Amino acid sequence: MIRSLAELKAQAKELGPRRCVVAAAADPVTLQALSSAQKEGIAKGVLCGPADKISQAASKAGVSLDGFEIKDCPDEEAAIVAVEEVRASGDFLLKGHLPTSSFLGAVLDKEKGLRTGRVLSHxxxxxxxxxxxxxxxxxxxxxxxxxxxxxxxxxxxxxxxxxxxxxxxxxxxxxxxxxxxxxxxxxxxxxxxxxxxxxxxxxxxxxxxxxxxxxxxxxxxxxxxxxxxxxxxxxxxxxxxxxxxxxxxxxxxxxxxxxxxACGIVAGAARPVVMLSRADDAETKLNSIALGAVASVV
Amino acid sequence: MIRSLAELKAQAKELGPRRCVVAAAADPVTLQALSSAQKEGIAKGVLCGPADKISQAASKAGVSLDGFEIKDCPDEEAAIVAVEEVRASGDFLLKGHLPTSSFLGAVLDKEKGLRTGRVLSHxxxxxxxxxxxxxxxxxxxxxxxxxxxxxxxxxxxxxxxxxxxxxxxxxxxxxxxxxxxxxxxxxxxxxxxxxxxxxxxxxxxxxxxxxxxxxxxxxxxxxxxxxxxxxxxxxxxxxxxxxxxxxxxxxxxxxxxxxxxACGIVAGAARPVVMLSRADDAETKLNSIALGAVASVV
Structure with a gap:
């Protein structure tokens, strides 16, 4: 039983890197957090979005894209591509730089989304x-x-x-x-x-x-x-x-x-969904990704 | 400006003992708290209720009644007597051992109560x-x-x-x-x-x-x-x-x-009202009485 956030992170490491699919990954803040999680062995990032913009964002964030997978696609398709990818072979979903409504729209799409019949909740x-x-x-x-x-x-x-x-x-x-x-x-x-x-x-x-x-x-x-x-x-x-x-x-x-x-997660979809807030500090962001990884094991 | 509970207590002491009128004072918990406040020079207790029962409660609480005033009256009149007393020459009111509804009934009595036209709030x-x-x-x-x-x-x-x-x-x-x-x-x-x-x-x-x-x-x-x-x-x-x-x-x-x-107070009546909870620790109780004393200065 996990009784602390330190134990949560340890458990996420022990599970080995889980495939974290990012919708609209061209975002320095998200890439920084995910890069830390990747270094800790918690997540393996699958970045959906325009490859050139993702590269630019990575430079801006000062992180290397080594070890990341990139699914090159236009901005407006990033959420749909990410949801498809996480359904096919991903473990959990991470919201990047796109409006929450478009992101959740893709998650809740009746045919191609991650619906389970339950509402999503934080x-x-x-x-x-x-x-x-x-x-x-x-x-x-x-x-x-x-x-x-x-x-x-x-x-x-x-x-x-x-x-x-x-x-x-x-x-x-x-x-x-x-x-x-x-x-x-x-x-x-x-x-x-x-x-x-x-x-x-x-x-x-x-x-x-x-x-x-x-x-x-x-x-x-x-x-x-x-x-x-x-x-x-x-x-x-x-x-x-x-x-x-x-x-x-x-x-x-x-x-x-x-x-x-603290950290947080959105549950109720077929895969855990992590939505970081810009106001979260680096530790909270990393813990939320660790929680996504741990919660993705059924 | 008071920025801490220690400063609140210091301010209450500086104001000198304020007249704290207790409705239904035959209650060990209340008498203990008020006795501490009296020793600290924060409050001077005016105890309303049956004198014999108040003495018994004081013995049970292990506190002396020296320096307290007693307004001997039957239990069922204690709230009315206390409200009259606080209107006439008291600074703030303290709820003793009686149902909250009867206590507030006396506070809110249209003729003899402490109404100001505002609702009471905690x-x-x-x-x-x-x-x-x-x-x-x-x-x-x-x-x-x-x-x-x-x-x-x-x-x-x-x-x-x-x-x-x-x-x-x-x-x-x-x-x-x-x-x-x-x-x-x-x-x-x-x-x-x-x-x-x-x-x-x-x-x-x-x-x-x-x-x-x-x-x-x-x-x-x-x-x-x-x-x-x-x-x-x-x-x-x-x-x-x-x-x-x-x-x-x-x-x-x-x-x-x-x-x-923490501490707490009920405001909106013509005088501050302190209602202690049995679950409060001794420090919280004393701080609430200090708050009643400080808030009674207009």
Whole structure:
């Protein structure tokens, strides 16, 4: 079981280089991150886009293209070519320099895309100082205000990623401001429904409980004080939030104000999807690629 | 300007003991916290409730009642007596051992209560490690899903508390997952409206801007990378959230996973209201009483 980002990277190295297919690779930031991952033995880059532009971007980034494969194609076809390539013989997908909407359009194309029937969702992996384990948080990145069916997809996507980290039976906390089911708080009603679905074995491979306040999700001390009985409380591996604002503000809060390290991935497609942010530091970018590599092993 | 919880406590001491009126004081936990505050010269306790029960609770808590005033009254009148007392000659109110609903019922009583025309709102004060200033977060404790008018009350309450901390022109960030106004994200629409109200000088005594993502609110580095122009971005003193879940999960996240120290207060009544939680540690309780004392100076 992977309990830290250092262990995540070690595991990615151990798996040997996984084929990372980049859509629109003519981007210095992406090439830098991928080059580091390639040097670490985590990824082998397959670069889709115009070969001349990719060369220019590599010069600008100060990285060598030795050891990279290049699929020369026009900019506007880069996403489609990358999705085809990852379907055929790739392990995971990396978004380069193109609009998110065109990128996801290719991923979600009904005939040639990577659809699985589930929605795509973002999973942030946080390493808070002194917790001693990783926390998966979803979804603070893609689904604005998911309905019940989408919430279930989000949960199942997170459970799969947890499994790929070697967490056999992840403890999934459904977060709210309180632990009581309150008819005035819509999320607590959804969490009650989902907890009962889990009790009826409609969610596999995990222990699921909610609503739980954040302290009850992660602090065994708080569990004692409040006297809550739960297989999940105090020991959560996965934190599920009911809308993008909660997940986004919570995770960024821990990263920017709480000293947590982090990385992230988009799950729910037939292959893991890594979307780096320009605001991520080099370590976060490398960790996200390592996560893509680890999550690509089924 | 108070920039840390240590400075908050020092300021409370400097103000000399403020009259802290306790509703239903027969509670060991409350008496312990108040006794510490009294020893530190921060508060002078006025205990409302049955005198015999208060004595018993004090023995149980191992604290002396020397220096406390006692207003002997039946349990069911304790909240009303406390509100009367604080109106007449008290500085701030402390909730003892009684249901929150009866306590707030007395505070909000139309004739004898402490109404000001504003809603009550909870303000958490966080001291994140290494930020170098305090962050006020509201409202993660009282208003579940505030409408626009209530959001304005919440903002104005927080501005007043910031002023009491010596932050002359607090920078108020209206938080969302993104900085774009997105018609699919209701909170970003509300924040656009409120930012424009602030531009029209409908909010006094503060700089207000939103929507802002959390990184843009507190990280000057993120502001540079994203190129956002704002008087607030990167330097926020006050973080306003659009519903209780965001504020609650964000603040507890920083406390339980991010090493932040914290305290809290309820504002919007004619006097500050302190409501301690059993799960708070002794330091948090003392800091909350110090905050009540400081916020009671108008």
């Amino acid at each position: 999973i942030a992996i946080l390493e808070p100082a002194s917790l001693g384990r990783l926390l998966l948080v979803s979804d603070g990145g893609m689904n604005i205000a998911p309905d019940l069916v989408t919430k279930l997809d989000i949960i199942n996507n997170a459970i799969e990623v947890a499994h790929s980290l070697g967490i056999e039976k992840p403890k999934v906390a459904l977060l709210a401001a309180v632990e009581a089911v309150n008819p005035k708080m819509a999320e607590t009603l959804a969490w009650a429904q989902i907890t009962q679905m889990a009790a009826r074995k409609q969610i596999a491979g995990a222990l699921v409980d909610g609503p739980l306040a954040l302290d009850l999700a992660v602090s065994e001390e708080a569990v004692k004080i409040k006297g809550v009985k739960s297989d999940v409380a105090g020991k959560a591996d996965v934190l599920i939030v009911h809308d993008i604002a909660v997940g986004n503000i919570f995770a960024k809060g821990l990263i920017y104000l709480g000293g947590a390290k | 303000i958490a004060i966080l001291e994140p490690a290494s930020l170098g200033r305090l962050l006020l977060v509201s409202d993660g404790g009282m208003n579940i899903a505030p409408d626009l008018v209530t959001k304005l009350d919440i903002i104005n309450n927080a501005i007043e508390v910031a002023h009491s901390l010596g932050i002359e022109k607090p920078k108020v960030a209206l938080l969302a997952a993104v900085e774009a106004v997105n018609p699919k994200m209701a909170e970003t629409l509300a924040w656009a409206q409120i930012t424009q109200m602030a531009a029209r000088k409908q909010i006094a005594g503060a700089l207000v801007d939103g929507p802002l993502a959390l990184d843009l609110a507190v990280s000057e580095e993120a502001v540079k990378i994203k190129g956002v122009k704002s008087d607030v971005a990167g330097k926020a003193d006050v973080l306003i959230v659009h519903d209780i879940a965001v504020g609650n999960i964000f603040a507890k996240g920083l406390i339980y996973l991010g090493g932040a120290k």
